[in-house]
Amino acid sequence: MAENVIITKKARENMVKARAGALDLPKxxxxxxxxxxxxxxxxxxxxxxxxxxxxxxLYRKEINGFEFTEDTTCRYTCTLTxxxxxxxxxxxxxxxxxxxxxxxxxxxxxxxxxxxxxxTFTLDDVF
Numbered sequence: 408m409a410e411n412v413i414i415t416k417k418a419r420e421n422m423v424k425a426r427a428g429a430l431d432l433p434k435x436x437x438x439x440x441x442x443x444x445x446x447x448x449x450x451x452x453x454x455x456x457x458x459x460x461x462x463x464x465l466y467r468k469e470i471n472g473f474e475f476t477e478d479t480t481c482r483y484t485c486t487l488t489x490x491x492x493x494x495x496x497x498x499x500x501x502x503x504x505x506x507x508x509x510x511x512x513x514x515x516x517x518x519x520x521x522x523x524x525x526x527t528f529t530l531d532d533v534f
Contacts, residue, residue: 411444411514413454418510433504437469438485438528440492444499444514451498454512461499461512466492471527479534486527493522500528 425432443462446452452462468491471484483502498517501509513530520526 410453411451413456413458413512415459415509415512416457417459417508418504421504421508421510433506433508435470435473435483435502435510435532436505437467437503438483438530439464439501439503439509440466440468440487440495440497440528441499441501442496442517445517449517451514451516454499454514458509458512460509461501463499464501465495465497467503476531481532482529483532484527484529486525487520488525489522492520495520497526500530502530502532 421430421432424430439461441461441464444452468485468487471486473481473483476482496517496519499512499514502511503509511530511532518526
């Protein structure tokens, strides 16, 4: 797994409990977008394993959909329309489940979002 991606502790707890039959695993509902994935110099910050939220969440949006790219990989996509987050710098994204809990966090170099363009984000859930 890349250094800039983590599965949150809450997601790991949910998975182990679901495997035991103690709960139904909540499905992924959307992506959260933020600007806290880099430090003051613009270097990507490694998310921490106990991190339960984005450093600076700006917006949440339901996913467009998903596809299984391999037997153990699900790719989620989410498109920001022209006005959504226009003028913002995005450097962190998270998958959130139907309970609102962040399940996965990925940090990356800052991407500026112009108001005259759409941006589609993809995030692979790999096991």
